[in-house]
Amino acid sequence: MSRLFTDLEGDDGISGAQRRVAIIVMVMGTGMTVLDGSIVNVALPIIARDLHVIPSAAVWIANAYILAGAMTMVAFASLGDVIGFRRLYMGGIMLFTLSSLGCALSQSSESLNIMRFIQGIGAAAAMSIGPALYRNIFPTRLLGSALGINAMVVASSLAAGPAIGGAMLSVLNWPWLFAVNVPIGIVTLVLARRVLPSDRGRGGKFDIAGALLSAVALATIVLAVDGLSRHDSAGNEVALLAVAIVAVVLFIYRQKRAAAPLLPLDIFSSIRFSMAVATSLCSFVGQGIAFIALPFLFQGAYGFSPLMSAALFTPWPVAIVIVAPIAGRMADRYPAALLSTYGLALYTVGLVLLACLGTHPSIIDILWRAFICGLGFGFFQSPNNREMMSNAPRSRSGTASGILAIARTFGQSLGAAMVAIALTAASSRFGTGAENTALIDASAVHLSLWIAATATLLATTISALRIRHGK
Known part of the structure; x- marks a missing residue:
């Protein structure tokens, strides 16, 4: 970690001392906005009961946030080039913080969905230019390691969301899942104003x-x-x-x-960049499916409490925290495509193992399968992100950053919608009575997990094809 803050002659980016504080701001902002994409998942069954909506409709409480990001990521990445990355990042954190308060105060599914959509717009503004800010903060020689930290924060926040959400739900009501963002957002804004590198943007028309x-x-x-x-x-x-x-x-x-x-299409003239985008999209479809589907399996089919359901997710983020920084450092020395392919193959195996869970699995049986998923995903994401950013011109950092973000959010959005389809199909098959809830959830989730494994297998195949294109 200390090497991230060393200074060498000829380094671009900001000084090592400034990097120490800037990375704290980036981790706080990124962690908070990404966490909200998954922290609500474990609460969906509870929110559905409290707000009197059916499970497939409750999925949109999660999907509204993701959809807003998918719709606006590219626009915000371009806007960051125009007005400056620092200004856009702070504006996004401010909107996210205010709408988080609106979510906490919502009394109906309609108002909650609206606030979640606005919250997603704020998150998109901040996340869309995150990797571009890292590229401005850190010298090129440390880009892989820096993006490894970013990947660790993104992936672990996504994976830890259900665990953190379940822990909070054991002592608090679901509105606190959103209210907790308010003080964190305020602190992030204050620090960002003081330490993030100032840039005026290129100006011109949007x-x-x-x-x-x-x-x-x-x-x-x-x-x-x-x-x-x-x-x-x-x-x-x-x-x-x-x-x-x-x-x-x-x-x-x-x-x-x-x-x-808005999106200069010539950025896709790089085959390596385009294949990295396709790989990322397919992998996040799989992750989006898993993170939405598994709470229904753990709570509805297996009868675990929200807290235990959250605990069953814990190995996933733990594995990512262990592996992502290591994979980032390795990506500065070894072919990123090769590392990504190995990670995706292991991730696919983990999803298949989860899809093969029986009707009465032990806790240990669930935990080690989730750990394999985390290992594979953590080993994949850092090298793949480096592959994307390093194969885009520095002048297109904002655009590349936005494409990276939209691959994640759009993939998750499609994944969440696929779970809703599976839940509806299972309801039609077994009926909507309360006595059939376990059957519905088990059938829908197992189907969803097989679809997720198929998506990540496709990602593995695309990633493997990159290897022949060189280092």
């Missing part, structure tokens, strides 16, 4: 039309998938798909001709 088209395209794709979970009419699904296709075509047309495009 591609508003491109931002709207990208938001429409991403939103309609996710809504179309969600419509399948609610058995919407074929007409609605076709209409959403048509809007998505039109929006994508218009977005590409706009980006090719805009003087200052």
Whole structure:
């Protein structure tokens, strides 16, 4: 860790002493915003009962947050280039903090979903330019190690969310899951104002039309998938798909001709960059499925309490915390594609093992399988993130950072929608009576986990294909 704060002649970035404080700010902000993407998952069954909504509808309490991020990540990454990364980061933390208070005060699923969506927008503003800020803070020689820390914070926060949420729910009501963000957000803002490196941005125009088209395209794709979970009419699904296709075509047309495009498409001319993006997207589809589905399995099918359900997640983040920094350091010395492929293969094995859980597994049986998932994911993410950032020009750091973030959030959003589809399908099969809850949850979760393993197997295949493209 100490090597991250050493100074060598010719280093870019800021001084080692400044890095010590700046990384604290980044860890606090990133950890808080990412944690909220999964901390609510373990509370979904409780929130569904308290707010009198069905399980598939309760999934949108989680998905609204993810969807907001997926819709706005690319726009915010471009906006960061225009107005400066520091200013956008602080604005995002401020919006996130205020909307967290709104979530805590919500009395209905509708108001909670609205506040979660706004909260997701604030988180997207801060997270979209996180890796770009790391690139400005740390010298290039330490980029892999720095991104390893970032990957550890992101992955462990996502994985630890259910455990932290369950621990809080054992002594507090679910609104406190959101209220706790308020003091943390205030402290983060105060420190960020003092220590983050100031940058004015490049100035110029912001591609508003491109931002709207990208938001429409991403939103309609996710809504179309969600419509399948609610058995919407074929007409609605076709209409959403048509809007998505039109929006994508218009977005590409706009980006090719805009003087200052929201997403410069030439960044995808690097095969290594494009394959890293595809690998990340597929891996986060798998993770999104697992993090939404497993609380229903642990609580609904196996009858564990929220606290025990949270404890069953603990090996996952512990493994990530152990492995991610090591993988980041290794990525500065060895081929990132090779390291990522090994990690993804192990992650896929872990998901298959979870999908094979029986009807009455022991606690130990669940824990070691979750630990394997954490080991694999932790070993994959740091090298893959380095692969993405190092294969993008420094002038496109904001764009690359946004693409990295959208691969994560959009993948998780699709994963959550797939769980909703599986829950609805299981409800149709077994009936909606309370006596069938365990059967519904067990059937839906096992199907979801097999889909997750398929997604990560695809990610492993894409990652392996990168190896032949060089180091």
